[in-house]
Amino acid sequence: MINQYETVFIMTPVLSDEQMKETVKKFRDLLEKQGAEIVHESNWGLKKLAYPIQKKTTGFYHLMEFKAEGVAINTLEVNFRRDERIIRFLTVKLDKHAIAYNEKKRALGKDVISSSNIVIDLAATPEITVKDFLADEIDEDL
16 A cells, blocks of 8 residues: 655765765665655755764754655665664654645745744745744743
């Protein structure tokens, strides 16, 4: 049965830009070889880790959302474990609510602030600033 999955993996920060793209391409090709359809892909770039992993404090984050058979996940995760460029990964199966949320998030674009269950499109409401939005959220919580 084909399900929709989302995987985030963290690559070691010592990679060059070319090596990072090559690593992403390797896993994209692996998924496509397994019959997966890539729905969405996002490079989050170099980010600070919450805690050191393998004595590294930063890593290149990459997200892939795809439709695939369950056996493709096993193959993907085995290859993540074998590749020394990958320091962490997480794959989750998306339910219908998560799929709808991701589609809505992509449709709204990048200018979105999300807090709790409230989503505001900044392009549609330019008079609201991030500071105002967060101040209102703090007041509501008290």
